Amino acid sequence: MRWLYTAAGLLLGPNIIVHSRPNTVQRVTPRVLIVSLFDPEADVWYENLPKSGLGDLLAMNISVPGLSPLFPAVHCTAEGTICQVTTGESEINAATTVNSVVLSGMFDLRKTYFLIAGIAGVNPKHGTLGSVAIAKYAVQVALQHELDAREMPPNWTTGYFSYGTFRPGQYPTILYGTEVFEVNEALRDAAYGYASKVRLEDSADARAYRKRYAAGGPSYAMATRPPSVIKCDSATSDVYYSGHLMSETFENVTRLLTNGSATYCVTAQEENAILEVLVRLDIWGLVDYGRAIIMRTGSNFDRPAPGVDVLDNLRAAEQNGITLATTNLYLAGVSIVRGILSEWDGVFQKGIAAPNYLGDIFGTLGGQPDFGPNGVDGAGL
Ligand SMILES: *[C@@H]1O[C@H](CO)[C@@H](O)[C@H](O)[C@H]1NC(C)=O
Ligand SMILES: *[C@@H]1O[C@H](CO)[C@@H](O)[C@H](O)[C@H]1NC(C)=O
Ligand SMILES: *[C@@H]1O[C@H](CO)[C@@H](O)[C@H](O)[C@H]1NC(C)=O
Ligand SMILES: *[C@@H]1O[C@H](CO)[C@@H](O)[C@H](O)[C@H]1NC(C)=O
Numbered sequence: 001m002r003w004l005y006t007a008a009g010l011l012l013g014p015n016i017i018v019h020s021r022p023n024t025v026q027r028v029t030p031r032v033l034i035v036s037l038f039d040p041e042a043d044v045w046y047e048n049l050p051k052s053g054l055g056d057l058l059a060m061n062i063s064v065p066g067l068s069p070l071f072p073a074v075h076c077t078a079e080g081t082i083c084q085v086t087t088g089e090s091e092i093n094a095a096t097t098v099n100s101v102v103l104s105g106m107f108d109l110r111k112t113y114f115l116i117a118g119i120a121g122v123n124p125k126h127g128t129l130g131s132v133a134i135a136k137y138a139v140q141v142a143l144q145h146e147l148d149a150r151e152m153p154p155n156w157t158t159g160y161f162s163y164g165t166f167r168p169g170q171y172p173t174i175l176y177g178t179e180v181f182e183v184n185e186a187l188r189d190a191a192y193g194y195a196s197k198v199r200l201e202d203s204a205d206a207r208a209y210r211k212r213y214a215a216g217g218p219s220y221a222m223a224t225r226p227p228s229v230i231k232c233d234s235a236t237s238d239v240y241y242s243g244h245l246m247s248e249t250f251e252n253v254t255r256l257l258t259n260g261s262a263t264y265c266v267t268a269q270e271e272n273a274i275l276e277v278l279v280r281l282d283i284w285g286l287v288d289y290g291r292a293i294i295m296r297t298g299s300n301f302d303r304p305a306p307g308v309d310v311l312d313n314l315r316a317a318e319q320n321g322i323t324l325a326t327t328n329l330y331l332a333g334v335s336i337v338r339g340i341l342s343e344w345d346g347v348f349q350k351g352i353a354a355p356n357y358l359g360d361i362f363g364t365l366g367g368q369p370d371f372g373p374n375g376v377d378g379a380g381l
Contacts, residue, residue: 028062028080029108031344032337035098036086037118037270040322044330045084046075052334054341057084066100068093074101082337083107087270090238094270098277102286111349113187113291113340114278117333118268119325120234122298123247124213124220124305126265129206129321130227132332134192135234135294136356137262137371138181138271141250142237144172149245158249162256168249171256171373180257180361180371181275184290184354188231191293194339195229195332202226205320212305223301227328232265233258234294236272242314247302257361258371266296279360289365290354295333299325 036042050056055077062074071086087097102109122131147159156168164173172179206227213223222230235250247267254264271294282289299321304313313319340348359365361372 027106027108028060028074028076028083030076030080030083030112031348032082032113032115032340033101033107033109034082034084034333034337035094035114035116035118035274036084037094037268038086038089040326041118041329042071042075042084042086044326045333048330049077049082049334052338054334054337055079055082057082062106064100064104064106066104067097071097074107081341087274090269091236091273092238095273095277098274099281102277102281109287110285111288111291111351113293113348114274114287115293115295115333115336116271116274117295117329118270118297119299119322119329120266120268120296121240121242121300121302123251123265123267124216124223124301124303126222126232126263127230127298128210128213128223128225128227129298129300129319130200130202130324130328131222131298132195132200132227132229132328133232133234133266133296133298134188134195134229135232135266135271135296136183136185136188137233137254137258138183138275138294139233139235139254139257139262139264140179140237140272141235141253141257141264141267142239142241143176143179144253158245158252160249160253162253169252169256175361175372177360177362177364178272178276180262180369181272181279182357182359182369182371183275183292183294184352184358185356186352186354187291187293190339190352191295191336192229192231194335195295198331198335200227200229200331201324201327203320203324205318206324209317209319209321212308213301215306220305223305227298227324229332230265233262234271234296235264235267236269237267238269240269241267242302243310244303261371266298267302268296276360279364282365288351290351290358293336295329295336297325297329297332
């Protein structure tokens with residue numbers, strides 16, 4: 001590994017390789033790896049973690065071949081107990097970065113907790129700006145056929161329909177394997193417990209914007225309340241969709257693909273990519289898939305309030321959710337990190353047994369998924 005590291009150093013140059021101990025290359029063994037997707041989600045950790053007493057993530061920068069040129073290093077505290085990497089946004093960036101980190105050989109990640117910590121679109125039926133969602137399922141909702149709505153059959157409600165089917169709402173007959181992931185429910189509940197201990201921030205701007213959802217009646221009640229920690233699930237799509245019909249389409253897809261088990265409440269661009277990497281590398285004993293945590297905070301609503309234009313909701317309206325979402329991302333996230341570290345010896349080192357199915361729709365890690373077609377083989381059909 002020394003050679004690889006040196007080679008990377010020569011390739012990338014001295015400005016990128018910065019290491020607190022440049023002459024000793026050892027495998028770093030983080031207890032938590034925070035996975036950020038873009039700058040604002042990373043910056044809150046760099047700015048605030050030193051004040052928490054848990055360390056400075058910029059104490060050790062480790063360049064890794066295959067990371068995004070925009071985010072070329074893994075950042076760790078001085079002892080390497082907590083590390084953080086920024087993948088770049090969307091599925092390709094997310095998978096490439098996490099795969100590169102694990103396969104670099106520079107880290108021992110067998111007991112590491114992966115905290116996917118990002119901002120997201122939020123469903124007003126389940127949360128609001130600044131809400132912290134901790135998920136059990138991630139669903140790749142846009143992995144489908146699509147007809148433009150202007151050309152679809154007149155009695156369809158959406159242009160999306162599953163691979164191998166003939167109309168919306170039918171269960172796919174062809175599977176790629178990345179459609180649905182289920183993570184450790186006991187760990188999810190532990191993370192929820194830690195996150196729930198913190199007082200989340202709220203803001204006057206967010207309060208003003210979320211008030212508009214009161215006109216939507218009881219189904220939007222959560223949208224009008226102050227942010228809280230919620231247990232519900234995450235949609236993955238490279239397409240940054242918005243609006244009532246798109247969001248409802250993917251609510252329906254989430255229900256269909258998980259046989260009614262998952263509740264769509266946040267929407268983002270990376271989960272399924274990262275979880276696929278963790279499944280594949282768990283098979284090789286390089287990571288423990290049972291140590292993945294999915295946390296998303298609401299930065300914008302996935303659909304407008306009554307009377308608000310769909311494009312305005314996406315592009316013009318001042319939802320003012322990003323700062324609130326990154327603040328609460330840090331507050332909830334650092335509480336989870338602190339919880340894992342403080343109970344490391346008794347609980348987290350050996351790992352929390354999952355009471356539920358773990359893994360993908362193929363049953364790759366063993367066991368029978370509680371979603372998916374019974375007895376499908378890898379080729380689908
Ligand atoms: C790590 O990189 C950051 C910039 O990303 C820099 O501010 C910091 O000083 C670097 N740390 C070390 C130990 O060189
Ligand atoms: C639409 O109409 C066709 C033809 O009558 C029918 O087969 C189908 O079930 C209807 N619904 C949808 C969602 O395609
Ligand atoms: C979602 O499913 C419901 C119930 O089947 C249906 O009434 C609704 O039209 C669907 N929404 C979209 C956008 O397809
Ligand atoms: C999920 O729903 C599909 C379509 O109805 C069905 O074929 C499949 O057996 C269900 N899977 C489970 C695990 O219940």
